[in-house]
Amino acid sequence: MIGVLRARMRRFVHRVMTRRRIDLPLAAGLFVLALIGLATLYSAGDRSLALVGGQAARFVLGGALLLLVSRIPPPVLRSWTPGLYAVSVALLVVVAILGEGRGSMRWLDLGVMRFQPSELLKLTTPMMVAWYLHPRQLPPGWKDIAVVGILIAIPAALIAEQPDLGTAVLVATAGAFALFLSGMAWWRIGLLVGAVVGMIPIGWHFLHQYQRDRVLTLLNPESDPLGNGWHIIQSQIAVGSGGVFGKGWLHSTQSRLDFLPEHTTDFIFAVFSEEFGLVGVCALIALYAFIIGRCLWIAMEARDTYSRLLAGAIGMSFFVYVFVNGGMVAGMLPVVGVPMPMISYGGTSAVSLLTGFGVLMSIHANRKSHI
Amino acid sequence: MKSRRALKNVRDETSLFRRRALVGFVLILLGLGGLVGRYVVLQVARHDEFATRSTNNRVKPRAIPPARGLIYDRNGVVLADNVPAFRLEVVPEQVKDMPGLLARLGQVVPLDQDDIDAFNKQLRQSRRFDSVPLKMHLTEDEIDRFAVNRWRFPNVDVVPYLTRHYPFGPLFAHVVGYVGRIDADDLQRLDADRYQGTSHVGRSGVERSYENLLHGKPGYELLEVNADGRTQHVLETHAPTPGRSLYLSIDARIQKAAEAAFEGRPGAAVAIDPRNGQVLAMVSVPTFDPNLFVNGISQADYRALTTDPDKPLYNRALRGVYPPGSTVKPFLALGGLELGLRKPSDTVFSNGQFCLPGQTRCYRDDKRGGDGTVDMVTAIEKSTNTYFYKLALDMGIDRLSQWMSRFGFGRQTGIDLIGESDGILPSRQWKAANSKQPWYPGETVIAGIGQGYWAVTPLQLAHAVATLAGGGVPYLPRLGLATSTVGEAQRQPLPNPPGATLIRQHGDWAVINAGMRAVITDGTGKGLNDGFPYAIAGKSGTAERYSRTSDAYDTNRNTAYLATRHRAWFIAYAPADHPQIAVAVVLEQGAWGASAAGPIVRKILDAWLATQHGVLPGAERLPDAAPASPGTPAPAGSVVEDQPVSASSEVQP
16 A cells, blocks of 8 residues: 555656656745745734735645646647737726726625736736737837737726726736847837837826825935825835844834834835845845746747747746835835735735746746657 | 748747847846845945934833922921822823713813813823823812723723822921922923923922922833834833932921911011021911912912912012011110120110201100110110110111121021012112112111111011021021932931121120010010020010101000001020020011010920920020929910820821
């Protein structure tokens, strides 16, 4: 009996080691990141095990989705792409209609859990761009760039209208990264970036007043220390007071005494910085860099254009999370609702992130050398 | 589609992608590097700044007020105490409908308009999460009523605190004074660091003059607070240094007897030990209850005190000025001897009036027809005005005022209280400063009998008597005797060094002593020594005896009529051969000095003798008084039993 089990076990391990669908370095990186996230959340959430448990449950759900998605071969995924994109955009429209007259609406209540369609777009937008560029002659010409621009603009505009600027930026950059990786000529990139920068004064008019305030506050947080400046000031105090080695785990005073708002969600990285100092920040950012690098490595090994672009875009958009959230916490970027991946509590972000990594695992499993 | 696919160069595309991915990764690393750079700025370059702000964020110091020093009499009887009390406090943050709460609370614990006004005023000044006192000094009944209804008022609490209490009530109001709540004016005056957390400050009396000593030094605690400012816990505590306790030279038993002796008639009495300047009793009648002022006096009580025609708030001993009348005569006589103007045996003939050359208006003697031929001792005994008219004239106003000023007339005595009156010592300078008229010789004449411009406070006169009784050695009058603090085994005495003596020849003093002794044995004070075992020396004074408008004798002997116009004085010291207590008593509206004020002096002396166990070492007992009851003199006026202080119940409030 035991001998049978042992033999079976050995066979299973052998199979996993030789024909693994999972990229172990990437999985290990994510696993360590999840552990750091739970530890930080335990401290930031005032040692609430319920909070940590809820987050762990999300990680388990995300991990299950990761394994599930990793089983779907990239060609199948590619064939589903237009449908998935259409459905997710349609859900955005539904949310927009339901939210009419209610000010801000991001959620669909599914009864069991609330679900944010915009999270889907973080994945389906780069998928759609990759799907569109897959059969085209690369690098793309203006016509393809224009089509891709529309594919990105539709969901991004709908999300920005919710209003959820952070997610809109994430969706737009994810798509843009696919375009960038497709080899779009540098001069075209330069022109496009220049045009976007030129649009900023016009875009300013479309921002909500509170969004403008956030940007203005960033320029001079002390002008309104108890209002809009409060987040930025208290967050910087948390980060700065951490120093090189930090105050130690569970010793963040800024968060424990409620000076730091949103200290389990958007500003959790300030708690991490306060407790672990510059050393911790460097280590964590190095871990993020490793994960991004591993994603790009998987992308380079991918067998077709669709897989390459999708894997690269997912990996690079991971950077956007870290940069926007880290910059916001450090008072470098305006306050927008972008979580620190795998560290911030709540939302569906952890689930959607891990699903995205499931796609990467699938691409890895179907890499060139594997055929 | 097919043609496009054929054109697609997979190899080129792959290498293009690789290059792009590498460039992208390098850009990402640059971006992350920039992010780390920002964290280096915050966490290394600006670490000190943010560390300080983080500490300032969470750590707030809170002052712990020191316990105020207690005030005792010379025997350790508590005159000013700190007693635990309870007050009602409200946390405004948790209250949505404040007027409604106050209305409902008012049905349980009576709140008057003063309470509510003070509460609203403080409410505006404090942070929302700080509790604000609503009613101080709850009675037991109120505490009980609130306790039963407590469940209805979740935001209201009964909080213990220490409050000042004066166990003797009105008895020491003019000596010990009282404390009051610190107001806006005080905040400007007081050292903000020393008074952090303190709610009360000395307002009058010893409480005010010894404020520095009684107050102590505040401690503080460092509290960790959260973003709402609520205290999480105490990080450090630095205990306050309590104020030093003060022992007064006053003896509560003498003070009590002195006040009782007035029987409510307005006046003042001061008793001083001539050997050291210690004030043994200091009374101003009527008086008031200082406890009313501690937590803010109500409008009604304050109006009652200020509209009372007898002015209970007025400290007559310290501020009241009265013409001294004949009480100045012994001092003037001593001046005559010391300045070489008179010999004790020099005589003057008194025929009832004294006229300056070339003037029609003359100055009267007390007695119609005069006292006949008098020497110095007889002149003091009979209070012969003519003797002193002449002496004043011979002395001249300049020498007179200079001599009298050596006894402290015309200026503050320097007692350790604030607000003393200067009084008036007649002199050319004083008149020049206060009138356009020149000095007239007639003014010198009446200055010789303590009339005219003269004005003295009871304290000044007591101080002068003490200086005289002490053989001319002046001491500043002192209430503060010693200080002590927790953990100190012994009291620390407050020094009071003597001044230079005024009397060059002891023989001169003996003459004046004989004169003042004669006042008691044969003069106006006759009978005052009956039953008192030691010799008393004294002098009466009755100011304003004469009509101001005519030089005719006022023949109305109706006591009630005279009482409305007179100030009755009596000064005395005892024992005459070895003075240990000097007393000055003034009775407003006393008909005659000796008969009205004299008995009060005697009662003070009786009470004092009782505190000395009836025996005065170094002094001779009078032969006729000895057999009665040695050690326990029991004249009618004695109100204080001779008992050890710790067991004495009669000095307890």
